[in-house]
Amino acid sequence: MQRTALTARRRERELDELAAEPVDLLVVGGGVTGVGVALDAAARGLSVALVEAHDLAWGTSRWSSKLAHGGLRYLATGDVGVARESARERHVLMTRTAPHLVRALPQVLPLTSGVGPRQGITAGIGFGLGDLLRRDAGTSSDVLPGPRLARPGEAARLVPAVAREHLHGAWVAHDGQLVDDARLVVALARTAAGRGAKILTRVRATDLRADGATLQDTLTGTTLTARARVVVNATGVWAGTVDPSVRLRPSRGTHVVVPAARLGSPAGALMVPVPGSGSRFVFALPAQLGRVIIGLTDEEAPGPVPDVPVPTPSEIDFLLATVSRVLDRPLLPDDVVGAFAGLRPLVDRAGPDDGAGPGSADLSRRHLVEVSPSTGAVNVLGGKLTTYRSMAEDAVDLAVKHAGLTAGPCWTTNLPLVGAQPPVETPSLVEPVETRAQALAPALVARYGAESEQVLATAALPGAASAVGQGIAGTGHLDVTRAEVEWAVTHEGALDADDVLDRRTRIGLVPADRAAVRGVVEELVGDALARL
Numbered sequence: 001m002q003r004t005a006l007t008a009r010r011r012e013r014e015l016d017e018l019a020a021e022p023v024d025l026l027v028v029g030g031g032v033t034g035v036g037v038a039l040d041a042a043a044r045g046l047s048v049a050l051v052e053a054h055d056l057a058w059g060t061s062r063w064s065s066k067l068a069h070g071g072l073r074y075l076a077t078g079d080v081g082v083a084r085e086s087a088r089e090r091h092v093l094m095t096r097t098a099p100h101l102v103r104a105l106p107q108v109l110p111l112t113s114g115v116g117p118r119q120g121i122t123a124g125i126g127f128g129l130g131d132l133l134r135r136d137a138g139t140s141s142d143v144l145p146g147p148r149l150a151r152p153g154e155a156a157r158l159v160p161a162v163a164r165e166h167l168h169g170a171w172v173a174h175d176g177q178l179v180d181d182a183r184l185v186v187a188l189a190r191t192a193a194g195r196g197a198k199i200l201t202r203v204r205a206t207d208l209r210a211d212g213a214t215l216q217d218t219l220t221g222t223t224l225t226a227r228a229r230v231v232v233n234a235t236g237v238w239a240g241t242v243d244p245s246v247r248l249r250p251s252r253g254t255h256v257v258v259p260a261a262r263l264g265s266p267a268g269a270l271m272v273p274v275p276g277s278g279s280r281f282v283f284a285l286p287a288q289l290g291r292v293i294i295g296l297t298d299e300e301a302p303g304p305v306p307d308v309p310v311p312t313p314s315e316i317d318f319l320l321a322t323v324s325r326v327l328d329r330p331l332l333p334d335d336v337v338g339a340f341a342g343l344r345p346l347v348d349r350a351g352p353d354d355g356a357g358p359g360s361a362d363l364s365r366r367h368l369v370e371v372s373p374s375t376g377a378v379n380v381l382g383g384k385l386t387t388y389r390s391m392a393e394d395a396v397d398l399a400v401k402h403a404g405l406t407a408g409p410c411w412t413t414n415l416p417l418v419g420a421q422p423p424v425e426t427p428s429l430v431e432p433v434e435t436r437a438q439a440l441a442p443a444l445v446a447r448y449g450a451e452s453e454q455v456l457a458t459a460a461l462p463g464a465a466s467a468v469g470q471g472i473a474g475t476g477h478l479d480v481t482r483a484e485v486e487w488a489v490t491h492e493g494a495l496d497a498d499d500v501l502d503r504r505t506r507i508g509l510v511p512a513d514r515a516a517v518r519g520v521v522e523e524l525v526g527d528a529l530a531r532l
Ligand SMILES: Cc1cc2nc3c(=O)[nH]c(=O)nc-3n(C[C@H](O)[C@H](O)[C@H](O)COP(=O)(O)OP(=O)(O)OC[C@H]3O[C@@H](n4cnc5c(N)ncnc54)[C@H](O)[C@@H]3O)c2cc1C
Pocket: 028, 029, 030, 031, 032, 033, 034, 051, 052, 053, 054, 055, 056, 057, 058, 059, 060, 061, 062, 063, 064, 065, 066, 067, 068, 069, 203, 204, 205, 206, 234, 235, 236, 237, 238, 242, 251, 252, 253, 254, 296, 341, 342, 343, 344, 345, 381, 382, 383, 384, 385, 386, 387
């Protein structure tokens, strides 16, 4: 069994070990931040356990726009430091740690009657500044081409549904796009497990202290005490539920899913400025499984934090109306085959809530790393998916110092995740992932990189390479193989069909697709669990 393989059996064994033996560092929360911390700490030689109340990537980390972005939007709010950090981390992801999961995505901003001339000029200046960040980060134009003005024909080739009438041309600018956000989280968790970290899902921390936590195994109801020399709280928007000193101002972002065919199966993303804004855009992003996801909004979401946030009808209407301004045929509510929302864990630095703080669209995306005055744990909050690695580095630096641990320096910029090629110096070396696996379906390679062949080869159940079922709802592209379902159970810690449908694969983003294949997936998961 691979050291990086997460399974139900390993979970059971390591949970027993955690009850018996203290660890150096306990991480609470299995989103991108928590697994990033677990990997950073394990790579420095610390003994690590991570507990996640539900499943890996249960929270905000599966509801993102799936962009490894270079910080353009933070320039607009004057956050140059955040923008530079984003561009640097995008570079690390695309060239060293996860080149197999992140691709260069052309983004098309059509210059048409639906986009004001000032918005076109402002966007052009923004792209130029974003390109300076790319160069500053050392990302070559082979990896991410610079921005340029394109002719109408090229814009229409990249996004066929764009209205040709009054189309003068378009800005085309590239950014990084993840094949899937939850897949990045699982890859990080497995890489951490390969370095000895215990990754324990369905384990809720109910009481956080400086030297451990009370834990509940939600599968059995059993309670145990974990002892650690330091605890890191990476519970995102739920941080306030385990630490009363934390003050967050969650902001909801919503996306809708439409069949890619409805927009002419675009190769590029469409960017449409929000009316009246020079820095906010609605994106229509081509995604795996024959879909386009359209987002996003930025609405303050005060009050209790739900397990799964729900988009509102007005947010959905706003997204459809904004994108339709530049399309030849407007999108209608009937075109929507799925919708999802996520809550950004924005840190409220404004002092006591007097209601006079900035709107959530303006709150800084800077992350916060500090020792909690109330629990004594290290809180790591805010930030974003793209910058998980530097957040983890800061959190582990502080944890090591705070607890007086002996640990090596951080080296995660040079630590490839499972499925990545070995560290690469030049972008051309990124190519072999695809070249080597030419015979494999491109979709499989996009999801598993160098492990693609192994996913098929290690499957024990019959019909490994065949699809789990037909995509309905007009997508027609449900190219998830039966082998991937088995791999999710034998290597990626999936404990039931929901884990597979909603996080290891993203079939569940379209409820009709989910319902169509649920029976088959349940059967495959049952068989794979029985063979462990
Ligand atoms: C709509 C939207 C779009 C976004 N798009 C992008 C993007 O394109 N690119 C980008 O870089 N960033 C993006 N972001 C930001 C990014 O998604 C988040 O910053 C990031 O995912 C937060 O990760 P996290 O690990 O801190 O939190 P989460 O992913 O929410 O993880 C926290 C975890 O803690 C667990 N937990 C909670 N309480 C407990 C407990 N008591 N015990 C154990 N576990 C517990 C939860 O189950 C959850 O899994 C977007 C955010 C939103 C909302």
